[in-house]
Amino acid sequence: MVQGIANWNTEQTEEWLQSYVDDWVAFYRKHTTDGEVASYIPVLQEADPDNLGITIIGKNGITIRSGDDSIPFTMQSISKVLSFIVGCMERGVAYMLDRVDVEPAGEAFNSIIHLEMKQVKKPFNPLINAGAITVTSLLEGKTSDEKLKPILELLEDMLGYRPAINVEVYESERDSSMRNRAIGYYLLEVGFLESDLNITLETYFKQCSIEVTMDDLARIGMILANDGEDPDTQEEIIPRQVARIAKALMLTCGMYDASGKFATYVGIPAKSGVSGGILAAVPPRVREEELPFLDGCGIGVYGPALDDKGNSIAGIRLLRHIAKQWDLSIF
Ligand code: DON
Structure with a gap:
């Protein structure tokens, strides 16, 4: 089932990372049954609680996309x-x-x-x-x-x-x-x-009610991770100071009254929505070993079954797992 990354090296291909993420999404999809879709906004109740998907976009252009990736959802x-x-x-x-x-x-x-x-x-x-x-x-x-x-x-x-x-x-x-x-x-x-x-x-x-996809959230996350600059064009889309405050707020308040736990166990600035989306920004990090996405990445998750705080239940567990495997924590 889920494997470690002991043999990671930079020569490995996108497909290699992809196979890990596919395994993890398949595993955590089973966790969707522990949550429930939001019902206090009636239309949100129509979402399929089994859905789970993730997109990861690296500053280096690597894109990993797994699970239910084509479903639009509201922010x-x-x-x-x-x-x-x-x-x-x-x-x-x-x-x-x-x-x-x-x-x-x-x-x-x-x-x-x-x-x-x-x-x-x-x-x-x-x-x-x-x-x-x-x-x-x-x-x-x-x-x-x-x-x-x-x-x-x-x-x-x-x-x-x-x-x-x-x-x-x-x-x-x-x-x-x-x-x-x-x-x-x-x-x-x-x-x-x-x-x-x-x-x-x-x-x-x-x-x-703005409609997006996991890919969109991953791209926004990647630009935030890069302090507001689009790494493809070097254009400043968000002023650096503003992007940094946004990330600080995401880390301290983005998952509401689960923000402390998320910071402790995942350690990534992230923001959830009751539609089941999560936007996460992984800033570049310095590690002695070779690990995926050391230059930073953006992550978009979709999993409409929520926990009692209003956060995607399987999405959080999937992020926690990936953060642990790839040492994504900013701390
Ligand atoms: O205002 C509301 O209640 C919703 N439109 C948004 C709440 C929300 O997404 C909370 N997130 N987990």
Whole structure:
């Protein structure tokens, strides 16, 4: 079954890495039965819980793709990384960090308990719903489409095509958004929002409904791993400082109240979404032995069966295994 990498050397081919990853995906696919697809957004319930797939794109051009690789899915919370990046690019880092903190909340992604109990001056971080809705309110633009455009343009710069919004998911999300509306009204009451609440929420639901594939997430991860520069063209797509803050947030807050465990056992900046996607950025690392992807890589995972924190259950286990086998941890 799963083998080690004792005999790794740089002469080995892409196919050789591929055969390992194929074995690991087949093994961890069995773990999907330990989780459940998200149901609080009704359309997400239609996903096939058995699905599992991964794409790894190295800075050196090596691409490994395994499992269910052609299934499009919505970004959901992974979009929070993009909206924060766009906010920083539009308004500047200082402006954003004055209005949203960078501390792990240690609570569920849709909780506002700390906001109310601790009477904080700003939401804990941009990756929980309260922080992300605040970030979306800070984006330039008077309409949801104006606010969304730079997010789609940033994605187009990274992916080479402009992703679409899945209208069915958007409508399902909008029509089942009681919790996010409650969060929104609370944020409005305490004065954290800088745009109209309805436009902010409409933008937030649309950004969560942007449709991508594992390959797209791997490419975004690879550019983040490379501090915002596209390694193919040397073009700076995201300012280095912003890419670094995004990775720090992913590491400390990206898997919500499982972020500490993920940092400990996987050790890679990553962001999950309730559709089952995970975006991971593996920065270059220095090791004495020859290991795969020492120059860094981006990883996209799709596995819609979730654990009780809202993270892909088999996806996390697969990432943990690969990180251990290939020593991907940044620590
Ligand atoms: O706002 C929500 O609840 C969803 N659109 C996104 C939540 C999410 O993806 C949490 N991630 N694990």
